Amino acid sequence: MAATRRARTGTRPRLPDARARMITGAIDSLRVHGASATSIDRVLAATGAPRGSVYHHFPGGRTELLGRALDAAGATMSEYIEHLTRTHDPMTALEQFAALWRHTLCESDFRAGCPVFAIAVETNDDAPELAGTAAEIFARWHRALTEQLLRHDYPPARATRLASLTVAAIEGAIVLCRIHRETTPLEDTVTELRVLYTGGQ
Amino acid sequence: MAATRRARTGTRPRLPDARARMITGAIDSLRVHGASATSIDRVLAATGAPRGSVYHHFPGGRTELLGRALDAAGATMSEYIEHLTRTHDPMTALEQFAALWRHTLCESDFRAGCPVFAIAVETNDDAPELAGTAAEIFARWHRALTEQLLRHDYPPARATRLASLTVAAIEGAIVLCRIHRETTPLEDTVTELRVLYTGGQ
DNA sequence: GTCTATACGAAGATAGAC
DNA sequence: GTCTATCTTCGTATAGAC
Numbered sequence: 001m002a003a004t005r006r007a008r009t010g011t012r013p014r015l016p017d018a019r020a021r022m023i024t025g026a027i028d029s030l031r032v033h034g035a036s037a038t039s040i041d042r043v044l045a046a047t048g049a050p051r052g053s054v055y056h057h058f059p060g061g062r063t064e065l066l067g068r069a070l071d072a073a074g075a076t077m078s079e080y081i082e083h084l085t086r087t088h089d090p091m092t093a094l095e096q097f098a099a100l101w102r103h104t105l106c107e108s109d110f111r112a113g114c115p116v117f118a119i120a121v122e123t124n125d126d127a128p129e130l131a132g133t134a135a136e137i138f139a140r141w142h143r144a145l146t147e148q149l150l151r152h153d154y155p156p157a158r159a160t161r162l163a164s165l166t167v168a169a170i171e172g173a174i175v176l177c178r179i180h181r182e183t184t185p186l187e188d189t190v191t192e193l194r195v196l197y198t199g200g201q
Numbered sequence: 202m203a204a205t206r207r208a209r210t211g212t213r214p215r216l217p218d219a220r221a222r223m224i225t226g227a228i229d230s231l232r233v234h235g236a237s238a239t240s241i242d243r244v245l246a247a248t249g250a251p252r253g254s255v256y257h258h259f260p261g262g263r264t265e266l267l268g269r270a271l272d273a274a275g276a277t278m279s280e281y282i283e284h285l286t287r288t289h290d291p292m293t294a295l296e297q298f299a300a301l302w303r304h305t306l307c308e309s310d311f312r313a314g315c316p317v318f319a320i321a322v323e324t325n326d327d328a329p330e331l332a333g334t335a336a337e338i339f340a341r342w343h344r345a346l347t348e349q350l351l352r353h354d355y356p357p358a359r360a361t362r363l364a365s366l367t368v369a370a371i372e373g374a375i376v377l378c379r380i381h382r383e384t385t386p387l388e389d390t391v392t393e394l395r396v397l398y399t400g401g402q
Numbered sequence: 403g404t405c406t407a408t409a410c411g412a413a414g415a416t417a418g419a420c
Numbered sequence: 421g422t423c424t425a426t427c428t429t430c431g432t433a434t435a436g437a438c
Contacts, residue, residue: 018422032325033325034236035237036236036237039412040414040415041412041413051422052421052422053421053422055415056422062414062415120376121319121376124235135381138380139381161393162389164386164389165370167377167386168377172368172369172371176369178321179332180340185365185368188361191362192359196396199400240430242431243431251404252404253405253406254404255433258403263432
């Protein structure tokens with residue numbers, strides 16, 4: 001609909017869809033700089049999006065921008081996790097996921113982390129809606145892992161617990177990798193989780 | 202020395218040692234609000250410390266305050282971890298440590314997390330010194346855990362990896378507990394780690 | 403060591419023109 | 421949809437009196 005209007009009026013944005021660019025720019029900033037440091041100015045500077053249309057696209061201002069970024073990042077990551085857990089066995093899925101993170105960490109020179117986790121760590125008083133959304137996203141990941149383990153004959157109690165450990169350990173390891181500027185914590189984490197995934201049930 | 206001068210001049214601060222109060226106030230703020238949100242104003246408001254002496258005690262300003270808070274928090278936590286790992290077997294030490302966190306989480310209504318982790322997650326461009334300090338603290342914890350496992354006859358390679366997983370998983374679980382407002386992720390994490398700590402070596 | 407006052411900049415948000 | 425002010429608040433930092 002924006003396209004038709006553009007064709008009619010002859011106006012044109014600098015790049016396709018400023019709103020979408022702002023959202024992806026916010027996600028990138030969340031990864032690298034965290035929630036508090038993800039200001040409107042920073043997103044605009046990084047994306048070249050027009051300052052004048054921020055409150056047009058996000059009437060709720062900065063909080064709404066962060067919310068839409070969290071929604072988008074959460075959906076993308078959740079769909080990938082659900083895809084992996086449905087098409088692979090638990091250990092293979094975990095290794096695939098870890099490989100993606102290894103790539104993200106190295107490619108960003110250990111600057112980029114998990115945007116959902118960034119909001120989870122920083123959000124407390126302000127924006128309880130963001131905290132709620134982040135909690136739902138983690139719950140979705142936990143559910144995907146639990147169901148996968150159940151399909152592979154893990155007892156329900158163990159499946160839930162192992163899913164909790166997996167989410168906690170991967171997220172924690174990503175932070176350790178960033179701060180140490182090496183992938184060892186992630187490798188170590190996956191290697192040890194392998195014992196639980198392949199060993200006893 | 203401050204006490205003698207106080208006795209001589211007759212002046213007196215509102216409470217003992219403004220500098221120490223600012224540091225503990227900064228640690229509390231780091232726990233609850235994160236690094237970016239830990240402003241000088243917030244620390245002063247929370248502690249009632251005098252605004253006029255901030256740059257007297259911390260010539261480097263906010264960054265130095267955060268640095269001293271990180272030093273203090275890191276030292277306290279490291280000493281406790283080293284105490285636990287020296288006086289208990291691996292599983293008991295882990296459970297003691299988890300019990301402390303369960304208490305901290307519940308008592309703070311799931312608002313307080315780990316101050317070192319908060320800085321690790323948020324610090325990127327600004328203040329590389331803080332990032333370096335945080336990395337050293339995590340390395341110290343990792344070392345304490347590794348040496349404990351070595352003393353309990355774990356092979357070196359496994360000891361290192363299990364120590365990495367433990368640090369990552371506990372830190373990650375604390376964040377999940379905060380965002381979900383329940384201790385289940387921590388309980389699950391410890392229960393599953395128990396398998397690795399007591400099962401195979 | 404502590405106070406007040408103030409300079410300065412960054413950031414969120416609004417108003418009104420185009 | 422986008423632009424240019426502008427307002428306001430907040431946060432860091434400094435200066436100078438007590």
